[in-house]
Amino acid sequence: MRRELQMVKEPLDEEALRRGRSASTGAGAVLQFLGVVRGSEGDESIRALDYETFEPMAVHQFEKLFDALERRWPEVESVRLVHRMGSVAVGEASLWVEIVSPHRAEAFQACQWLIDEMKQVVPIWKKAVPR
Amino acid sequence: MTVSVRYWSWFRDLAGSERETFDLADDLSLSDLLALIRQRHPKFEEVRKSTLVAVGVEYQNADHRLKNGDEVSLFPPVQGG
Numbered sequence: 001m002r003r004e005l006q007m008v009k010e011p012l013d014e015e016a017l018r019r020g021r022s023a024s025t026g027a028g029a030v031l032q033f034l035g036v037v038r039g040s041e042g043d044e045s046i047r048a049l050d051y052e053t054f055e056p057m058a059v060h061q062f063e064k065l066f067d068a069l070e071r072r073w074p075e076v077e078s079v080r081l082v083h084r085m086g087s088v089a090v091g092e093a094s095l096w097v098e099i100v101s102p103h104r105a106e107a108f109q110a111c112q113w114l115i116d117e118m119k120q121v122v123p124i125w126k127k128a129v130p131r
Numbered sequence: 132m133t134v135s136v137r138y139w140s141w142f143r144d145l146a147g148s149e150r151e152t153f154d155l156a157d158d159l160s161l162s163d164l165l166a167l168i169r170q171r172h173p174k175f176e177e178v179r180k181s182t183l184v185a186v187g188v189e190y191q192n193a194d195h196r197l198k199n200g201d202e203v204s205l206f207p208p209v210q211g212g
Binding site for chain 1: 140189204207209
């Protein structure tokens with residue numbers, strides 16, 4: 001399974017990420033998810049979210065998740081994930097995930113699972129920047 | 132033995148610093164260290180249930196035995212995405 005992980009401070013370049021896709025002729029599903037910063041956190045109106053990570057541990061935990069994903073959905077041929085760090089303004093993307101697989105069912109399941117697990121174990125925190 | 136402790140996110144505010152070192156007797160567990168941290172910084176008592184603990188880059192349970200030079204991280208629930 002191809003795997004790619006990036007934690008970046010710059011805005012996500014969706015077009016460049018799309019150009020970096022590789023898919024075999026057996027791939028029938030390319031699923032891309034974009035997580036975008038909402039304008040509110042709870043009742044508070046915000047300007048941005050400030051993301052922080054403990055990067056060596058985050059990389060290690062993501063690798064373990066990719067290993068588990070590959071065991072669970074061996075047919076998935078590619079997982080790529082990009083998470084922004086630092087200040088991310090409202091409306092900008094903080095997370096981009098792409099799953100390539102033969103069929104859509106495992107792509108949707110794997111993507112949902114990966115993001116759910118990330119929110120449990122990968123050491124990333126966010127702080128709201130009030131408006 | 133010496134163990135360094137790193138605090139992440141808003142746990143830095145509870146500790147009043149980003150990093151501390153603890154000189155400990157040999158053969159102590161993570162729960163012994165956590166008790167010392169709560170003694171030094173009583174605010175950690177209030178977040179006992181939501182405290183995540185790692186040694187190096189792995190999550191560890193309270194009975195994990197510490198070694199000289201370990202780097203322990205304490206942090207609140209993670210919030211990626």
